[in-house]
Amino acid sequence: MKRGLLALSATAATLAVAATAVIYGGLYDISATDQHLAPTYRILDVAMRRSIARRAAEIVVPPLDAPPMLERGLSLYDAHCVQCHGAPGVAPEPFALGLTPAPANLAHTAREWPPADLYWVVRNGIKMTGMPAWQFRLAEADLWAVVAFVEKLPELSPRDYDELTAALPPGRAQEMPVRNRPDPERGKTAMQQYACVTCHRIPGLVGPNAPVGPPLDGIGSRTYIAGVLRNEPDNMIHWLRAPQDINPASAMPDLGVGEQDARDFAAYLATLD
Structure with missing residues (x-):
């Protein structure tokens, strides 16, 4: 046993030295023009499927065949999904064709x-694929509407889809409901989903630590936001949702942060003292 x-x-x-x-x-070679090795692709695919199946096992599926839900799902799919996944007779946008791995053909996925x-x-x-978490951009009913429509994709011909x-009408997202109490842990996750780490160093978030904006270490104990606003929850929410309202010269972009997400952002930032 010792041997x-x-x-x-x-x-x-030996493996550790080789990997290093x-x-x-x-x-x-990390270039998108160099495809995965076949074993690498298969291993990642199996890992993805098993991970999803484990976490989705307890989800209760609502009825998905109501015409209003399907129409809503079609509108949202055409507005937000077709760019990467395409549709019957509709190619993905050129940028999506070069993604690695390529976005799935959802007619097959639905089967x-x-x-x-x-x-x-x-x-x-799904991390490392470019697939975003739509919970931060679509209401719960809209998430299920998209699923309902994807379930119907295998039945549609190009003419049907056209x-x-x-x-x-445009597939505008519904306004996200606002809870009574902000959730700092959700705010931490939401900040990652809004790519805040591409400009700021944020404790608790893994990212490039790019010093484009100021580091957010200790922001909860700072007196002012952007040097002009008292560091209070309502002011922080205003700054996160409309920074140019506060300082038109600021490089901080308007990311379209929803009311609930801004509340949760502010709650997490308040913990960084």
Whole structure:
């Protein structure tokens, strides 16, 4: 047994040295023009499917065949999903064609995946694929409406899709409901979903630590926001939702942060003291 443990330790050390050499030697080609190795793709695909199935196991699927829900789902799909996934007779946008891995053909996905799994992905997204977590952009009813429409995709011909979308109103998202109490933990997750780490160093969030904007360490104990506003919850919410209202010269962009997300952002930032 002792020899076996020594052999395992030696193997692990060898693999660690090899991995370090590959990473720090820049040997692994990360370009989008270099496709995954077939075993890598299969391993990641199996891991993804098992992860989703585990987390979606307890989701209760509502009725999905009501015409208003399907019409709403079609409108939202045409506004937010077709750019990457395409539709019957409709190609994805050029930028999506070069993504690695390529966005799934959802007509096939709808045949293979149960609705609960589809909902989980629409709601939570998938890291390392470009698929966002739509829970921060669509209301709960809209998430299910998208799932309902995706379930119908395998039945549609290109002509069907063209006729259905011809007279559609814009797929505007419903206003997200506002809870009575902000949720700082959700705010932390939401800040990651709004890509705040691309400009700020934020404790608790993993990202590039790009010093474009000021670091947010200790922001909860600072006296002022952007040097002009008292650091109070309502002021922080205003700043997060409309920074140019406060300082027109600020490089802080208007990210379209919803009321609830801004409340949760502010609650998390208040903990960083």
